[in-house]
Amino acid sequence: MDFLGCNNITELQEQYTRYSLDLSTFNRKFLYFFIREKSTDKHIGWCGFHTWYTDHFRAEIGYALDPKYHRQGLMSEALSVILKFGFGSMKLHRVEALVGSQNIASKKLLKKYGFKYEGLLREHYNINGKNEDSEIHSLLKTEQIK
Secondary structure (H helix, E strand, O other): OOOOOOOOHHHHHHHHHHHHOOOEEOOEEEEEEEEEOOOOOOEEEEEEEEEEEOOOOEEEEEEEEOHHHOOOOHHHHHHHHHHHHHHOOOOOOEEEEEEEOOOHHHHHHHHHOOOEEEEEEEEEEEEOOEEEEEEEEEEEHHHOOO
């Protein structure tokens, strides 16, 4: 409920119905997978695709992880599976990633999987009232690391 911003079980059920019906806007969709801790089954993060342009076979990847679980290789493990799913089951040709210029860990993760830096989007995000740049990186199906 926290992740989806739901205040009660009714709102959660409405969100579930939207997701189960393959929520989309125009030709754009999204697909997220939750990352759970094995021992407690606690939700500790997510990884998946948003801004999925089905007509163009491309999507933007996104991910987040509870800071207590950083630097343990969990997102690296998740990204491997998610990329295989995207290029395989979703039939993507291109995966895009937008990352804050200061997010060194995320940029290293993308580089590990073969993403290429394409450019800077100036003052692209507004974080806590401050406009910040983001970088765009991409990976094509033909470039993916096996």
